[in-house]
Amino acid sequence: MLDVGRHPNIELLAYSEVENLEGQAGDFKVFVRKKARYVEENKCTGCGACDEKCPTMVPDAFNEGLGTRRAVYAYFAQGIPSTRTIDPDHCRQLNGKKCGICAKVCQAEAINFDQKDQIVELNVGAVILAAGYDVFDPSLIPEYRYREIPNVVTAIEFERLLSASGPTGGHVDRPSDLAVKADIEPLEKKIKKSSRALEKFEKKYDQTSQEFYNTFTSGEFNDDDDRKKWADKYTDHLSIVQILEGLKEKAKTFGPAKRLAFIQCVGSRDFRFYPFCSGYCCMHSIKEAIIANEHEPETTSTIFGMDIRAVGKGFEEYKIRGGKTSGITYVRGRVAEITEGPEHNPVVIYEDTRERKVDSQDFDLVILATACAPPKGMVELSKILGIALDDYGFVKTSALSPVDTTVPGIFVCGCAESPMDVPESVAQASSAAERAAEIVFQPDFEKGKAIA
Amino acid sequence: MNKDVLIIGGGIAGIQASLDLADMGVRVHLVENLPSIGGKMAQLDKTFPTNDCAI
Numbered sequence: 303m304l305d306v307g308r309h310p311n312i313e314l315l316a317y318s319e320v321e322n323l324e325g326q327a328g329d330f331k332v333f334v335r336k337k338a339r340y341v342e343e344n345k346c347t348g349c350g351a352c353d354e355k356c357p358t359m360v361p362d363a364f365n366e367g368l369g370t371r372r373a374v375y376a377y378f379a380q381g382i383p384s385t386r387t388i389d390p391d392h393c394r395q396l397n398g399k400k401c402g403i404c405a406k407v408c409q410a411e412a413i414n415f416d417q418k419d420q421i422v423e424l425n426v427g428a429v430i431l432a433a434g435y436d437v438f439d440p441s442l443i444p445e446y447r448y449r450e451i452p453n454v455v456t457a458i459e460f461e462r463l464l465s466a467s468g469p470t471g472g473h474v475d476r477p478s479d480l481a482v483k484a485d486i487e488p489l490e491k492k493i494k495k496s497s498r499a500l501e502k503f504e505k506k507y508d509q510t511s512q513e514f515y516n517t518f519t520s521g522e523f524n525d526d527d528d529r530k531k532w533a534d535k536y537t538d539h540l541s542i543v544q545i546l547e548g549l550k551e552k553a554k555t556f557g558p559a560k561r562l563a564f565i566q567c568v569g570s571r572d573f574r575f576y577p578f579c580s581g582y583c584c585m586h587s588i589k590e591a592i593i594a595n596e597h598e599p600e601t602t603s604t605i606f607g608m609d610i611r612a613v614g615k616g617f618e619e620y621k622i623r624g625g626k627t628s629g630i631t632y633v634r635g636r637v638a639e640i641t642e643g644p645e646h647n648p649v650v651i652y653e654d655t656r657e658r659k660v661d662s663q664d665f666d667l668v669i670l671a672t673a674c675a676p677p678k679g680m681v682e683l684s685k686i687l688g689i690a691l692d693d694y695g696f697v698k699t700s701a702l703s704p705v706d707t708t709v710p711g712i713f714v715c716g717c718a719e720s721p722m723d724v725p726e727s728v729a730q731a732s733s734a735a736e737r738a739a740e741i742v743f744q745p746d747f748e749k750g751k752a753i754a
Numbered sequence: 755m756n757k758d759v760l761i762i763g764g765g766i767a768g769i770q771a772s773l774d775l776a777d778m779g780v781r782v783h784l785v786e787n788l789p790s791i792g793g794k795m796a797q798l799d800k801t802f803p804t805n806d807c808a809i
Binding site: 303305306309310311312313314315316317318319320328329330332334339364375376377378380381382383384385387425426427429430431432433434435458461462464465466468486515585586588589592593596613614616617619622639640679683715716717718723724727728730731732734735736738742743 | 756757758759760761762763764765766767768769770771772773774775776777778779780781782783784785786787788789790791792793794795796797798799800801802803804805
């Protein structure tokens with residue numbers, strides 16, 4: 303990533319979208335919309351003073367909504383470019399309220415609330431489409447109750463829980479526990495505020511709130527409005543304290559999730575959605591189970607799948623190693639349903655086809671190995687580029703020209719073409735780069751490509 | 755004949771294609787929808803089968 307940012311031959315247009323494309327291979331004219339960041343890219347040093355002071359909290363998309371970020375933000379800590387961006391949907395200033403704190407603290411004077419979208423015109427010889435994929439939305443499968451049961455998460459959400467730079471600092475905390483912890487902080491703030499208000503009364507009347515309240519309840523000061531306020535404040539304060547104590551007591555029993563279930567083929571190999579295999583999810587689940595076990599050695603994982611497809615160099619060995627040393631059990635069968643048991647524990651109801659029985663088991667956390675779906679906006683983008691998509695919304699290619707789209711001069715690589723893992727994406731990217739180079743370096747490319 | 759190349763998407767595939775072409779001396783314009791490049795791979799903690807750090 304860093305190399306892209308500093309390579310003299312690469313112009314990085316982040317936070318931008320392709321609006322229009324005209325022309326043909328060797329001579330395309332492209333219009334790119336550079337969306338307004340409201341931060342000047344050439345002035346921002348990436349120091350982060352603005353996002354420390356921004357008062358608006360927003361769910362963090364990079365952490366799959368498991369954490370929060372500010373309305374002025376870096377997409378993630380090591381992001382390239384490190385230029386901050388202001389979220390126009392949540393920024394107070396951009397939504398007509400009084401704020402502008404970021405502009406005040408920015409020493410580089412990079413904040414510019416008047417910035418507008420810019421249209422950049424480019425002339426290129428070839429185009430490579432590497433639009434990636436979106437995670438399949440498992441709430442389309444009602445029996446898995448994703449979003450209904452808090453402790454059912456997707457593989458990419460679990461990835462953020464495992465990550466040391468994630469919202470939990472690498473501790474596998476359950477979302478139901480995180481929700482309780484998230485409630486504690488605002489209550490603590492409320493208590494601080496009400497304590498300050500009570501202190502004022504205590505100073506004014508030179509009496510502790512409790513002493514005063516005892517005399518107040520015995521019937522004194524009934525017609526004193528100021529003291530009535532004090533009494534109301536005090537009862538409010540006590541009730542918040544009680545709620546907070548309850549939550550804190552509950553939070554003491556929380557620990558990391560140690561019994562994990564991975565459910566394979568969520569949306570893939572499923573005739574209701576994507577009938578094909580997404581390819582990488584079996585290995586992804588095994589990897590997550592191994593890493594979880596490294597974090598917390600008592601962690602056990604059960605992987606429910608029709609079969610575990612460990613196809614690739616070193617993959618089968620990895621799967622076996624996971625079973626032997628990382629507490630993974632492989633169960634052959636599809637999960638019928640997930641229900642919620644006590645303590646927000648998800649209960650998995652499944653058929654074990656080796657044992658020929660239907661069984662149920664409860665876990666701390668269930669991870670759904672979601673299918674690879676085409677990215678949002680792929681249909682619009684394909685119309686702009688004039689390329690054809692396949693029946694599922696991935697870019698149409700042919701077996702002997704796997705990186706050529708239906709338009710000469712436009713190539714595709716990575717998951718935009720079909721589901722694939724990281725090494726395959728990298729290999730295909732180099733292949734697409736080579737096909738693009740053929741066009742820009744060979745003036746007679748139109749003669750046609752020799753096919754093996 | 756135009757010698758520049760446009761790459762749409764700054765995930766691992768787009769990054770790899772950009773670097774390959776840029777190293778060949780081709781001028782590359784890399785367009786990414788989100789504020790930073792990195793894509794899905796940047797969200798991963800580690801990669802299989804070597805458990806290498808993803809970023």
